[in-house]
Amino acid sequence: xxxxxxxxxxxxxxxxxxxxxxxxxxxxxxxxxxxxxxxxxxxxxxxxxxxxxxxxxxxxxxxxxxxxxxxxxxxxxxxxxxxxxxxxxxxxxxxxxxxxxxxxxxxxxxxxxxxxxxxxxxxxxxxxxxxxxxxxxxxxxxxxxxxxxxxxxxxxxxxxxxxxxxxxxxxxxxxxxxxxxxxxxxxxxxxxxxxxxxxxxxxxxxxxxxxxxxxxxxxxxxxxxxxxxxxxxxxxxxxxxxxxxxxxxxxxxxxxxxxxxxxxxxxxxxxxxxxxxxxxxxxxxxxxxxxx
Amino acid sequence: xxxxxxxxxxxxxxxxxxxxxxxxxxxxxxxxxxxxxxxxxxxxxxxxxxxxxxxxxxxxxxxxxxxxxxxxxxxxxxxxxxxxxxxxxxxxxxxxxxxxxxxxxxxxxxxxxxxxxxxxxxxxxxxxxxxxxxxxxxxxxxxxxxxxxxxxxxxxxxxxxxxxxxxxxxxxxxxxxxxxxxxxxxxxxxxxxxxxxxxxxxxxxxxxxxxxxxxxxxxxxxxxxxxxxxxxxxxxxxxxxxxxxxxxxxxxxxxxxxxxxxxxxxxxxxxxxxxxxxxxxxxxxxxxxxxxxxxxxxxxxxxxxxxxxxxxx
Ligand SMILES: Cc1cc2nc3c(=O)[nH]c(=O)nc-3n(C[C@H](O)[C@H](O)[C@H](O)COP(=O)(O)OP(=O)(O)OC[C@H]3O[C@@H](n4cnc5c(N)ncnc54)[C@H](O)[C@@H]3O)c2cc1C
Ligand SMILES: Cc1cc2nc3c(=O)[nH]c(=O)nc-3n(C[C@H](O)[C@H](O)[C@H](O)COP(=O)(O)O)c2cc1C
Ligand code: FES
Numbered sequence: 129x130x131x132x133x134x135x136x137x138x139x140x141x142x143x144x145x146x147x148x149x150x151x152x153x154x155x156x157x158x159x160x161x162x163x164x165x166x167x168x169x170x171x172x173x174x175x176x177x178x179x180x181x182x183x184x185x186x187x188x189x190x191x192x193x194x195x196x197x198x199x200x201x202x203x204x205x206x207x208x209x210x211x212x213x214x215x216x217x218x219x220x221x222x223x224x225x226x227x228x229x230x231x232x233x234x235x236x237x238x239x240x241x242x243x244x245x246x247x248x249x250x251x252x253x254x255x256x257x258x259x260x261x262x263x264x265x266x267x268x269x270x271x272x273x274x275x276x277x278x279x280x281x282x283x284x285x286x287x288x289x290x291x292x293x294x295x296x297x298x299x300x301x302x303x304x305x306x307x308x309x310x311x312x313x314x315x316x317x318x319x320x321x322x323x324x325x326x327x328x329x330x331x332x333x334x335x336x337x338x339x340x341x342x343x344x345x346x347x348x349x350x351x352x353x354x355x356x357x358x359x360x361x362x363x364x365x366x367x368x369x370x371x372x373x374x375x376x377x378x379x380x381x382x383x384x385x386x387x388x389x390x391x392x393x394x395x396x397x398x399x400x401x402x403x404x405x406x407x408x409x410x411x412x413x414x415x416x417x418x419x420x
Numbered sequence: 421x422x423x424x425x426x427x428x429x430x431x432x433x434x435x436x437x438x439x440x441x442x443x444x445x446x447x448x449x450x451x452x453x454x455x456x457x458x459x460x461x462x463x464x465x466x467x468x469x470x471x472x473x474x475x476x477x478x479x480x481x482x483x484x485x486x487x488x489x490x491x492x493x494x495x496x497x498x499x500x501x502x503x504x505x506x507x508x509x510x511x512x513x514x515x516x517x518x519x520x521x522x523x524x525x526x527x528x529x530x531x532x533x534x535x536x537x538x539x540x541x542x543x544x545x546x547x548x549x550x551x552x553x554x555x556x557x558x559x560x561x562x563x564x565x566x567x568x569x570x571x572x573x574x575x576x577x578x579x580x581x582x583x584x585x586x587x588x589x590x591x592x593x594x595x596x597x598x599x600x601x602x603x604x605x606x607x608x609x610x611x612x613x614x615x616x617x618x619x620x621x622x623x624x625x626x627x628x629x630x631x632x633x634x635x636x637x638x639x640x641x642x643x644x645x646x647x648x649x650x651x652x653x654x655x656x657x658x659x660x661x662x663x664x665x666x667x668x669x670x671x672x673x674x675x676x677x678x679x680x681x682x683x684x685x686x687x688x689x690x691x692x693x694x695x696x697x698x699x700x701x702x703x704x705x706x707x708x709x710x711x712x713x714x715x716x717x718x719x720x721x722x723x724x725x726x727x728x729x730x731x732x733x
Contacts, residue, residue, distance in 0.1 A: 138457065138458055138460070138461070139458065139461060139462065140460075140461050141461065142461055142462055142700075143462075144462060144699075144700050144701045182698060187494040187646050188493060188494055189491060190491055190494055190495065190496065190645055190646070190694075190698055191491050191496065191697060191698045192697075192698055218491070233699070235462070235700055379486070380486075380487060380489070382489045382491075382496065382498075382697050383696070383697035383698075383700070385454075385458055385459070385462070385700055386454050386458040387452060387453050387454035387458050387459065387696060387697065388451075388452065388489065388498075388500070388697050389451075389474075389483060389488065389500045389503045390486075390487075390488050390489040390498070390500070392483070392486060392488065392503070402482065403482050403483060403503060408458065
């Protein structure tokens with residue numbers, strides 16, 4: 129950090145585009161996948177980065193909404209971008225009703241994304257729609273697909289596990305996508321409708337407790353995305369087993385590009401803490417640096 | 421555009437804010453464009469009339485606790501609270517970059533008292549590379565900040581004190597949260613402001629009745645975006661009638677029609693604020709759209725549009 133005022137990652141490769149929805153399909157309860165042919169963004173985005181999305185020419189909702197890249201799939205022009213969204217409020221309710229051809233404004237790729245994580249076992253912990261940043265990360269770390277321009281190379285990791293928790297099975301989108309890549313998928317539901325009844329963090333605890341070599345720096349890596357309480361608990365568990373843990377924060381955002389100072393999170397500094405902009409300094413942070 | 425008049429090169433986009441000449445009337449508003457570095461890859465900074473980075477204070481301020489913004493009907497409510505790293509960090513880290521952008525840089529400053537404004541102004545003048553100062557006397561999100569903007573007498577004295585301490589062109593940015601904004605504008609002009617910027621955000625709030633809590637961490641916040649455009653136009657109109665100095669229009673501007681509405685109502689230039697958030701390349705596109713709009717209006721020069729509103733019945 130040579131210059132403490134300059135974000136680690138500006139929107140340096142971001143482009144603003146207007147693209148028509150190519151596909152908008154339901155993939156789970158209240159959950160949809162939208163496909164956008166947008167080589168400018170899809171061809172360059174990295175796992176854990178996000179885009180801001182907005183209905184073109186519409187002032188209500190006014191602001192863009194952040195959505196993580198879920199997948200990058202080949203299309204005639206190069207690559208299409210897949211996003212998965214859970215219907216929550218004003219924007220996502222309207223997006224779910226949009227048909228093919230509806231124009232959207234998007235800008236990205238944004239945020240730092242995940243770094244390459246050399247290890248023997250990558251454990252991804254997701255709650256709610258927190259699985260969205262992990263499909264590309266899993267594909268990359270299993271040597272199935274490269275992302276970014278120029279494509280980022282990753283030494284394949286022998287084992288990738290997704291611990292996925294939700295209220296109920298019907299909300300869980302994309303399980304088959306992960307399994308198709310060779311990800312070891314473990315489920316936890318609050319109502320017991322799939323996998324283990326209980327919290328996803330209990331799955332993490334079980335994996336770390338059973339792992340032979342925790343504490344050795346490169347063996348295990350944990351990445352986590354979901355509700356804040358879940359991430360905090362996951363971070364505590366990882367710390368207890370001395371396993372490095374990254375979290376992808378979902379702070380509310382207004383611009384996504386570092387100009388409004390909405391998205392701040394309390395991040396530990398050499399002395400004390402400071403508010404850091406999640407959109408340009410994150411959304412991925414070392415769990416130890418976050419003041420929960 | 422193909423239907424541009426052949427004498428396109430005769431078009432004159434230049435505007436004057438007192439002693440400050442700008443290449444065109446499209447500026448970006450303080451607090452809505454970061455420190456410009458953030459926008460370097462989305463916007464050709466040199467295309468803009470001027471860049472106004474986020475307001476700088478004497479000491480670092482960490483700003484207000486989240487939630488800091490909430491969307492409202494066609495608007496945005498914010499209580500950022502002048503989150504910034506203080507003047508010394510600004511001069512050391514942001515100013516060198518801003519100077520190199522090749523565009524005009526107007527630095528926005530806020531102090532807790534006139535002495536702080538004076539100190540900030542003197543520091544920036546001596547640092548060099550600053551084309552003008554905008555005195556933020558109107559931030560609704562910090563205690564004390566608002567007094568200078570609501571009391572004409574204090575506002576005039578503040579501007580006069582800064583005027584004496586530095587020779588840079590001065591803009592006074594006014595709050596709409598007063599009964600008669602024109603009176604405050606007159607005081608600022610008498611104090612020696614080269615121009616007045618109108619308006620900062622409108623004080624507002626949002627309530628989460630289920631939790632019986634205010635939505636914003638700071639309870640109250642400033643409203644911006646398309647929702648405030650009619651209020652901003654009214655303020656620009658009233659101020660332009662009352663003062664001889666140029667008026668810079670701000671508030672909900674997002675389209676080229678918005679820009680021309682403000683010019684006709686009396687603004688010599690405009691600042692783009694919240695629209696930068698939801699349409700990051702908008703400022704540059706507005707500059708590009710100006711020639712065709714002038715052609716449609718039947719004028720060659722931007723200045724020929726300013727204040728041309730006809731209110732005769
Ligand atoms: C980096 C990042 C990546 C994300 N990726 C995904 C993804 O891949 N898929 C996905 O489904 N979601 C993702 N999200 C979350 C997503 O952005 C939100 O769910 C979305 O913005 C909701 O928009 P809306 O208009 O539908 O809801 P809104 O109407 O904006 O509100 C939804 C809910 O959030 C609450 N809320 C509103 N404003 C605020 C605020 N200022 N602070 C806190 N809470 C607020 C409201 O009370 C409401 O309950 C991501 C968020 C971030 C930051
Ligand atoms: C999130 C946010 C932060 C702002 N910060 C500042 C600031 O630091 N200094 C300032 O003078 N104005 C600030 N403003 C006010 C804007 O510059 C502008 O006056 C106001 O938003 C109205 O214009 P708009 O409707 O185009 O956004 C801020 C506005 C917003 C929305
Ligand atoms: S969302 Fe605007 S600064 Fe991060």
